[in-house]
Amino acid sequence: MTHSTDDNVDTVTRAAATPEIVLPYRELGLKDGEYAEIVTLLGRRPTAAELAMYSVMWSEHCSYKSSKNHLRQFGKKTTDAMREHLLVGIGENAGVVDIGDGWAVTFKVESHNHPSYVEPYQGAATGVGGIVRDIISMGARPVAVMDQLRFGAIDHPDTARVVHGVVAGVGGYGNCLGLPNIGGEVDFDPCYQGNPLVNALCVGVLRHEDIHLANASGVGNKVVLFGARTGGDGIGGASILASETFDDAKPSKRPSVQVGDPFMEKVLIECCLELYAARVVEGIQDLGAAGISCATSELASNGEGGMFVDLEKVLLRDPTLTPGEILMSESQERMMAVVTPEKLDEFLAITTKWDVETAVIGEVTDTGRLVIDHHGHRIVDVDPRTVAHEGPVYDRPYARPAWQDGLNADDAEKLPRPASAEELREQVLTLIGSPNLASKSWVTDQYDRYVQGNTALAQPDDAGVIRVDEASGLGVAIATDANGRFTKLDPYTGAQQALAEAYRNVATVGARPLAVTDCLNFGSPEDPDSMWQLVQAITGLADACQTLGVPVTGGNVSLYNGTGTPGRIDSSIHPTPVVGVLGVLDDVARVTPSGWTAPGQAIYLLGTTRTELSGSAWADVVHAHLGGLPPKVDLDAERTLAEILVNASRDELVDAAHDVATGGLVQSLVDAVLRFGVGARIDLTALCRRDGVDLATALFSESGARAIVAVPRSEEVRLADLCVARGFPCARIGVTDDAEGDDGQVLAIEGLTAIGVGELTAASEGTLPRFFA
Numbered sequence: 001m002t003h004s005t006d007d008n009v010d011t012v013t014r015a016a017a018t019p020e021i022v023l024p025y026r027e028l029g030l031k032d033g034e035y036a037e038i039v040t041l042l043g044r045r046p047t048a049a050e051l052a053m054y055s056v057m058w059s060e061h062c063s064y065k066s067s068k069n070h071l072r073q074f075g076k077k078t079t080d081a082m083r084e085h086l087l088v089g090i091g092e093n094a095g096v097v098d099i100g101d102g103w104a105v106t107f108k109v110e111s112h113n114h115p116s117y118v119e120p121y122q123g124a125a126t127g128v129g130g131i132v133r134d135i136i137s138m139g140a141r142p143v144a145v146m147d148q149l150r151f152g153a154i155d156h157p158d159t160a161r162v163v164h165g166v167v168a169g170v171g172g173y174g175n176c177l178g179l180p181n182i183g184g185e186v187d188f189d190p191c192y193q194g195n196p197l198v199n200a201l202c203v204g205v206l207r208h209e210d211i212h213l214a215n216a217s218g219v220g221n222k223v224v225l226f227g228a229r230t231g232g233d234g235i236g237g238a239s240i241l242a243s244e245t246f247d248d249a250k251p252s253k254r255p256s257v258q259v260g261d262p263f264m265e266k267v268l269i270e271c272c273l274e275l276y277a278a279r280v281v282e283g284i285q286d287l288g289a290a291g292i293s294c295a296t297s298e299l300a301s302n303g304e305g306g307m308f309v310d311l312e313k314v315l316l317r318d319p320t321l322t323p324g325e326i327l328m329s330e331s332q333e334r335m336m337a338v339v340t341p342e343k344l345d346e347f348l349a350i351t352t353k354w355d356v357e358t359a360v361i362g363e364v365t366d367t368g369r370l371v372i373d374h375h376g377h378r379i380v381d382v383d384p385r386t387v388a389h390e391g392p393v394y395d396r397p398y399a400r401p402a403w404q405d406g407l408n409a410d411d412a413e414k415l416p417r418p419a420s421a422e423e424l425r426e427q428v429l430t431l432i433g434s435p436n437l438a439s440k441s442w443v444t445d446q447y448d449r450y451v452q453g454n455t456a457l458a459q460p461d462d463a464g465v466i467r468v469d470e471a472s473g474l475g476v477a478i479a480t481d482a483n484g485r486f487t488k489l490d491p492y493t494g495a496q497q498a499l500a501e502a503y504r505n506v507a508t509v510g511a512r513p514l515a516v517t518d519c520l521n522f523g524s525p526e527d528p529d530s531m532w533q534l535v536q537a538i539t540g541l542a543d544a545c546q547t548l549g550v551p552v553t554g555g556n557v558s559l560y561n562g563t564g565t566p567g568r569i570d571s572s573i574h575p576t577p578v579v580g581v582l583g584v585l586d587d588v589a590r591v592t593p594s595g596w597t598a599p600g601q602a603i604y605l606l607g608t609t610r611t612e613l614s615g616s617a618w619a620d621v622v623h624a625h626l627g628g629l630p631p632k633v634d635l636d637a638e639r640t641l642a643e644i645l646v647n648a649s650r651d652e653l654v655d656a657a658h659d660v661a662t663g664g665l666v667q668s669l670v671d672a673v674l675r676f677g678v679g680a681r682i683d684l685t686a687l688c689r690r691d692g693v694d695l696a697t698a699l700f701s702e703s704g705a706r707a708i709v710a711v712p713r714s715e716e717v718r719l720a721d722l723c724v725a726r727g728f729p730c731a732r733i734g735v736t737d738d739a740e741g742d743d744g745q746v747l748a749i750e751g752l753t754a755i756g757v758g759e760l761t762a763a764s765e766g767t768l769p770r771f772f773a
Contacts, residue, residue, distance in 0.1 A: 012379065015045050015047045049323045049327055052293065066394050067520070067534060069394075086098075093135075094553070099474065100584065105204070106138045107517055109200065110519060111199050112198050112200065113198055116196055125173035126173075128173040131202040132202045134288070137212065138211060139212035140210070142204045146464060146478060146480055148185050148197065149197065150573075155771065184459065212281060212284050214284065221340050222360050223363055224338075225358070228333040230292070281337050281338070292329070296370060301388040303364065305367065306364070307364055308363055308372075311327070398535050407489065409628075410627030411627055413613050421751055438766075444460070476511070477509050481505065486615045508707055509594075516580065519578040521573065521578065523571060524562055525560075526566070529567060541579065544635055547635040592645075602711045604730055607728070609701050610701060615631075640726050644722055645709075665684075665706075669682060672708065679738060682734035686731065
């Protein structure tokens with residue numbers, strides 16, 4: 001990495017004296033103009049070590065240089081009312097929200113997409129490890145994880161390699177940490193073949209007074225690096241793997257995947273929590289993307305002064321690493337803390353107790369500069385703000401794609417629908433056995449959902465629910481959702497649909513939606529088509545958050561997810577904004593499950609069904625079609641539905657609730673039947689007449705703001721009154737039933753032959769094992 005031999009170190013002095021030397025900045029992902037800007041900022045060429053720092057910190061992954069201007073909408077559209085429960089917002093390692101009784105929750109979702117294609121197991125595992133450390137660095141104890149996974153075509157020869165590695169990596173790391181995996185999604189689509197998406201979410205709990213932030217203040221305070229030693233893994237990962245597309249002509253972009261050690265991270269969690277409890281930490285930052293470059297520059301930039309670092313004091317696994325490599329290394333399970341001299345001995349005693357290797361590598365200064373020496377040679381002297389926060393910001397050109405109008409004109413509502421009861425039954429079975437709607441138990445059974453004993457609900461229910469306070473039952477619900485097909489058809493609406501579904505899912509379990517995190521997975525920002533999709537999605541999401549009154553607390557942007565020729569309809573993945581919503585429950589004991597629990601209860605459909613089949617699972621599975629416009633988003637209806645669901649759960653009017661989304665009403669009914677094996681008898685005649693739709697549309701439409709609920713007979717009037725009082729449509733469509741056919745209990749829908757639970761189970765459970773077991 002360095003430009004010189006040990007006898008001729010590339011120092012700041014040497015860099016100033018040798019302006020003619022041009023370092024290999026392009027190989028580190030910097031553009032010509034960016035390198036020229038670094039030279040202007042420094043008043044000289046950068047040293048090799050400085051170049052390493054700028055290259056990783058100015059990468060797309062770390063700097064958000066293509067999206068920053070548009071992401072500001074989230075802050076601008078956050079009202080004072082939305083800030084009521086917001087303790088820490090965008091800009092820190094993770095957002096923190098007040099959930100009552102002195103408790104706070106921090107949560108965030110991030111991507112580890114490109115590394116998970118190169119080395120699926122370690123890519124996914126270290127994705128989990130990285131988001132967990134973000135939560136630790138806020139002062140919280142991690143209590144649960146979730147994952148949003150997108151893979152290529154299920155029958156593609158390379159998909160199994162990626163699926164096996166990613167699922168094992170997510171499960172292996174999370175299980176070893178003792179963190180329950182309480183939800184997520186697994187989807188397959190050819191658009192993700194060369195660019196799988198691995199988005200990991202972590203949630204942590206803490207008391208208000210325990211919040212910690214990433215800043216280095218207090219002249220003379222010590223800078224302490226602790227955790228695993230620094231090695232050669234992950235060097236340049238942020239600048240290379242996460243910030244550009246894979247190119248067969250550039251094999252150098254292939255090797256930089258980090259290696260994780262979950263047992264080291266588990267010790268690090270407990271060590272950090274004891275350090276916090278002892279009040280010996282002034283500021284703290286995890287080491288993730290960009291490693292020491294990121295931690296030192298961000299801590300110094302966020303603080304009041306500067307920082308001096310002796311780089312030779314960093315403990316190494318590989319003594320051959322050059323200074324630039326030490327700065328760029330993304331070795332896992334490392335943290336950096338700022339500690340007062342008076343508390344240093346107590347800090348070191350705690351890390352020694354936990355057998356966590358620790359090195360005091362520098363101190364806070366009043367110079368306003370980040371200065372790094374290596375064996376007496378000054379190799380870095382920069383303004384930390386120029387590295388961490390004042391990098392280039394681009395107004396990338398963007399325009400509605402030339403192919404968008406043609407895509408939208410080809411709507412699915414014109415496709416032939418089943419002409420007979422038998423054909424309808426056949427399509428129902430085909431749909432529920434399709435890869436994206438079939439049971440994901442082959443995946444989720446590899447995750448521990450109940451470790452720690454605080455899981456009240458987990459997959460396959462609509463949201464994961466974790467108890468926070470054992471005494472009161474106070475808890476939180478989290479749901480994550482995304483629909484790349486909808487977002488391809490209309491990025492503005494598709495992003496809002498993702499938020500609406502996650503918001504709805506949180507409400508179905510009885511939780512009040514409170515806050516949002518997002519992970520925006522898109523193509524190259526240098527392609528005006530992909531950039532337009534990103535801008536539209538951010539705008540749609542910001543507008544919808546404002547309407548629903550839920551603030552975005554933080555998140556992640558993952559770009560360059562595409563390998564095709566720019567300007568083509570298939571040049572990148574479907575734009576996939578993953579949205580996570582967190583809600584609060586006063587008592588998790590009153591949580592509402594998604595499936596029928598007993599026979600003899602009335603089944604109601606809340607909401608209106610429209611002829612909205614474009615982008616639907618039915619259009620995809622039955623007709624291999626993508627076109628038209630996605631279902632309209634009615635945020636007022638979503639908010640009203642959520643109020644009804646939360647109130648109905650609190651007042652014990654419903655025993656089960658399940659949202660209607662991908663796959664339509666029929667998929668929701670199948671899910672509810674299979675959850676606990678209780679059948680149902682359904683008649684949609686009155687619903688079809690009221691909403692002006694045919695039976696197939698009633699079953700397959702993916703109109704939003706809808707949910708099904710199971711209601712004890714004694715509570716039907718109260719539920720109806722709840723809906724009528726808010727002017728919200730409510731239709732009784734059937735009853736839960738334990739009558740058995742030849743194949744056990746049945747789902748009987750008027751207009752097609754009853755389907756036994758056994759046949760439903762076989763269709764749903766058999767798909768993934770057939771490809772991956």
